Amino acid sequence: MRYVSTRGEAPELGFEDAMMTGLARDGGLYVPAEVPALPPGEIAALAGRPYEDVAFCVMRPFVGDAFDDATFRRLIDAAYAGFGHPARAPLRQLAPNHFLLELFHGPTLAFKDFAMQLIGGMFAEVLGRRGDRLCVIGATSGDTGSAAIEAFRGNPAVDVFVLYPHGRVSEVQRRQMTTPGETNVHAIAVDGDFDTCQALVKAAFNDHGFRDEVALAGVNSINWGRVLAQVVYYFAAATALGAPGRTVDFTVPTGNFGDVFAGHVAKRMGLPVGRLIVATNRNDILHRALTTGEYRPDGVAPTISPSMDIQVSSNFERALHLAYGGDARAVRQLMAELSQGGFGISQGALQALREVYASGRASEEETKATIARTLRDAGELLCPHTAVAVHVAEAHPGDAPMVTLATAHPAKFPDAVEEATGVRPPLPPRMGDLYDRPERVTRIADDLSALQAHIRKTRAT
Ligand SMILES: Cc1ncc(COP(=O)(O)O)c(C=O)c1O
Numbered sequence: 001m002r003y004v005s006t007r008g009e010a011p012e013l014g015f016e017d018a019m020m021t022g023l024a025r026d027g028g029l030y031v032p033a034e035v036p037a038l039p040p041g042e043i044a045a046l047a048g049r050p051y052e053d054v055a056f057c058v059m060r061p062f063v064g065d066a067f068d069d070a071t072f073r074r075l076i077d078a079a080y081a082g083f084g085h086p087a088r089a090p091l092r093q094l095a096p097n098h099f100l101l102e103l104f105h106g107p108t109l110a111f112k113d114f115a116m117q118l119i120g121g122m123f124a125e126v127l128g129r130r131g132d133r134l135c136v137i138g139a140t141s142g143d144t145g146s147a148a149i150e151a152f153r154g155n156p157a158v159d160v161f162v163l164y165p166h167g168r169v170s171e172v173q174r175r176q177m178t179t180p181g182e183t184n185v186h187a188i189a190v191d192g193d194f195d196t197c198q199a200l201v202k203a204a205f206n207d208h209g210f211r212d213e214v215a216l217a218g219v220n221s222i223n224w225g226r227v228l229a230q231v232v233y234y235f236a237a238a239t240a241l242g243a244p245g246r247t248v249d250f251t252v253p254t255g256n257f258g259d260v261f262a263g264h265v266a267k268r269m270g271l272p273v274g275r276l277i278v279a280t281n282r283n284d285i286l287h288r289a290l291t292t293g294e295y296r297p298d299g300v301a302p303t304i305s306p307s308m309d310i311q312v313s314s315n316f317e318r319a320l321h322l323a324y325g326g327d328a329r330a331v332r333q334l335m336a337e338l339s340q341g342g343f344g345i346s347q348g349a350l351q352a353l354r355e356v357y358a359s360g361r362a363s364e365e366e367t368k369a370t371i372a373r374t375l376r377d378a379g380e381l382l383c384p385h386t387a388v389a390v391h392v393a394e395a396h397p398g399d400a401p402m403v404t405l406a407t408a409h410p411a412k413f414p415d416a417v418e419e420a421t422g423v424r425p426p427l428p429p430r431m432g433d434l435y436d437r438p439e440r441v442t443r444i445a446d447d448l449s450a451l452q453a454h455i456r457k458t459r460a461t
């Protein structure tokens with residue numbers, strides 16, 4: 001299995017190097033040169049199997065010779081052993097034809113754990129055999145950061161740096177990043193929004209001298225390994241609901257477009273995914289782009305679903321790559337225009353995108369009302385991100401079963417949930433002392449050289 005950059009000017013890599021590299025050296029994102037198809041019989045055989053079996057069958061064709069079967073299976077088993085639900089990603093019925101896919105039973109209570117726990121193990125395996133160490137860097141609007149820290153804390157071969165927007169994550173999210181005591185964990189509060197953090201991370205990668213000097217690796221969904229691990233739960237959910245004999249729709253709360261793109265990959269592998277609905281909060285650039293064809297960031301507004309407060313959505317580049325038929329020159333041109341303020345999507349590419357993705361948005365009031373109504377009518381307490389998606393799913397009725405991805409536990413956003421319902425969701429007992437632990441964080445400006453100086457100074461050598 002070979003991986004190519006969306007911008008076509010970086011070396012082709014195998015799975016191991018694509019995963020360890022993160023951002024391609026031409027600034028693009030790695031994608032598989034071809035997506036392997038799973039025959040309907042193999043998809044049907046996944047129904048009712050343990051999550052780990054599904055994970056192995058779905059991901060194995062992408063991994064090539066990076067790991068032998070036994071090692072890969074061991075890494076998968078270890079990744080999900082700590083999840084707080086035997087099904088890992090249980091489905092819960094919300095209404096007659098509407099299901100929630102609960103993705104928050106991992107150690108940091110958000111869907112990021114599905115990929116990050118596996119990536120932590122895969123990185124450790126590869127670094128062990130290479131005898132290398134590296135600096136993992138990630139931009140976060142709240143959930144990627146804590147999941148990355150959980151996956152790498154205490155790993156002697158890794159320093160993990162997470163950049164979050166100062167004052168724009170929930171207190172629980174912040175404390176999950178600032179309270180781990182391990183010295184290889186470095187939380188950085190950036191003066192700016194998530195887009196500022198992600199731009200800094202990408203700039204650090206695009207400074208090839210610095211990147212090589214500190215051996216930078218990325219664990220945002222720019223990393224193909226992140227997207228791949230998220231493909232699995234689409235198969236688990238759809239086969240539980242009758243696929244491949246039945247088409248299943250999905251609504252996905254969306255920010256950086258990694259999760260919904262994973263659904264697109266599942267569809268290309270042969271899973272009968274009907275509609276893939278992109279649900280946005282008031283930072284609705286993706287909804288506007290799919291509706292109007294114009295992709296123009298206009299500033300991030302803080303919302304009660306802060307993890308989706310994103311305007312420069314990095315995996316949209318992977319969707320554009322497919323929509324433009326793999327034309328790397330076209331993608332380079334669009335990304336160059338984006339750096340100047342935005343771009344228009346060609347009619348052909350827009351049509352290709354619309355064949356896969358529908359979209360919708362929820363205002364703050366609609367989000368709060370959905371949290372309150374779902375508690376009242378279905379007895380379910382939703383996190384605000386999930387509520388955005390439930391609102392959008394309800395606005396798209398159809399015949400196929402609808403699965404809405406429940407991407408975080410409501411206890412990560414207790415203020416917003418309490419404001420909507422009067423109920424303050426408690427943290428699980430193992431996190432009960434989160435508010436008592438001392439915090440450790442470095443504040444930096446939107447300044448690449450300050451970030452680089454900090455990484456040089458604090459990483460172990
Ligand atoms: C809780 C939650 N929901 C939804 C999203 C959006 O997912 P994506 O960035 O993959 O579109 C995020 C951030 O990634 C998140 O943390």
Ligand SMILES: N[C@@H](CCOP(=O)(O)O)C(=O)O
Binds near residue numbers: 140142145221308
């Ligand atoms: N919502 C994310 C933003 C980063 O997304 P990623 O999937 O590219 O890591 C977060 O919570 O940090």
